[in-house]
Amino acid sequence: MNRENFELLENFMLECMGDSAHDKDHIYRVLYNALEIADTEQNVDYDVLVSACLLHDIGRKEQFENPALCHAVVGADKAYKFLVEKGFAVEFAEKVKLCILTHRFRQNNTPQSIEAKILFDADKIDTTGTIGIARTLFYKGFVGDPLYSLLPDGHVSDGENDIKPSFFHEYKYKLEKLYTRFYTKKGNEIAKQRQQSAISFYNDMFSEVSSSYDNGLNLLDKVLEQE
Known part of the structure; x- marks a missing residue:
């Protein structure tokens, strides 16, 4: 060309x-x-x-x-x-x-x-690795979807069984499953090299928001019981 x-x-x-x-x-x-x-x-x-x-x-x-x-x-x-x-x-x-x-x-x-x-x-x-994460967050923000959904008990859902759209739902529904769907050997190699960074990002974010809610809900209960 x-x-x-x-x-x-x-x-x-x-x-x-x-x-x-x-x-x-x-x-x-x-x-x-x-x-x-x-x-x-x-x-x-x-x-x-x-x-x-x-x-x-x-x-x-x-x-x-x-x-x-x-x-x-x-x-x-x-x-x-x-x-x-x-x-x-x-x-x-x-x-x-x-x-x-x-x-x-x-x-x-x-x-x-x-x-x-x-x-x-x-x-x-x-759509793999950290660039895939970043692009998904860009899009979710653009359309107004949240980072995560809450379970009926007020704790953070990991996205696995969510119905409503969120970043965690998109990760579990799509991003997590990308790494076996390649036609070329080189494409598969590049994707595999990026996989762990995406896993780490999701796990770290889930851990951070979950611990915040888990600890916060317990502390809130104690404060409200004192009133």
């Missing part, structure tokens, strides 16, 4: 990006993760891969405005239309479209090409 085409796609991506959890910096991290993975694979079409990485989240705005939409589906169609309009070959645009369409984890829509598998892994890597 020449620099002119890269900047064309990059500028279109910048026009489409919005929220802080899925901003331009997320796109660049995914791209760099993908290039690191691709360096260990064979027969990678770098033009397809770089294009798909740059454009994979351009449907986020539409999904945020209408949660019934899937950003992967919307983004795939937007990317295909943009590439064809800018003179790229239909066959090339179709390959990029399929990569974007399958980058989101769905059992019935899995990536098939090596470029699609690399994009999938590169995107998921950015």
Whole structure:
């Protein structure tokens, strides 16, 4: 891919990006993760891969405005239309479209090409480790979700069986389970290297807030009994 085409796609991506959890910096991290993975694979079409990485989240705005939409589906169609309009070959645009369409984890829509598998892994890597924690906290704050929920007895829930959204719920529901869902060897290695930092962050936060509530509730009972 020449620099002119890269900047064309990059500028279109910048026009489409919005929220802080899925901003331009997320796109660049995914791209760099993908290039690191691709360096260990064979027969990678770098033009397809770089294009798909740059454009994979351009449907986020539409999904945020209408949660019934899937950003992967919307983004795939937007990317295909943009590439064809800018003179790229239909066959090339179709390959990029399929990569974007399958980058989101769905059992019935899995990536098939090596470029699609690399994009999938590169995107998921950015949800692992401390960067994944930070992005989740950004998003939870943006939509107004709390860090944790309380149990009926007033103690802090670990998020495991929560129904209401929170950071702890998102960790147990999604972040904790990410580390076995990679298609490439390199992607799996990078994710595993980051896993312990995420575990430590969650455990430390849960310990801190739990001890505060556990001790505080007991002390409050003693104070109220003295009245």
